[in-house]
Amino acid sequence: MANQSQDQAQEIRNIPKVELLFEENIEKFNQMAAGGKAPDLRNTNLSNMDLRHARLKGLDLSGCYLKGADMRGVDLSGCNLQGVSMEKAKISGCLFPDNVSLEEVKFSVEYGTRIRTSPIIKELHIIMALTQGIYKLVQEASARIK
Secondary structure: OHHHHHHHHHHHHOOHHHHHHHOOOHHHHHHHHHOOOOOOOOOOEOOOOEOOOOOOOOOEOOOOEOOOOEOOOOEOOOOEOOOOEOOOOEOOOOEOOOOOOHHHHHHHHHHOOEOOOOHHHHHHHHHHHHHHHHHHHHHHHHHHHO
């Protein structure tokens, strides 16, 4: 069983782009990601890694294990975070995708639960923004009438 786990870890490390993260060669990883060669990070164990400078925006991180990872200030917008676990991860300043609720992030960081994404959350953000815009227009119109 331990050999199987080690073999899986070695298999993940053998993927060139992922290997760059394990070797903490963030600059080269970012160059490849920016060049449109999106790394396949699905189901990868990135626990306890320093990802503060990694360009992860828009990548598929589904199923990733990020326990204790340092992700402060990382832009995760556009990322697929379905099934991600972030127990005890440092997430201060992270920008999360619109389809992930604050509660999902909180429970994942505090208890290690897997994040559930929902397109409805993104739609609710749009509705809230539109409602706020309409409210502001009504207030301005009311002020002009007085």
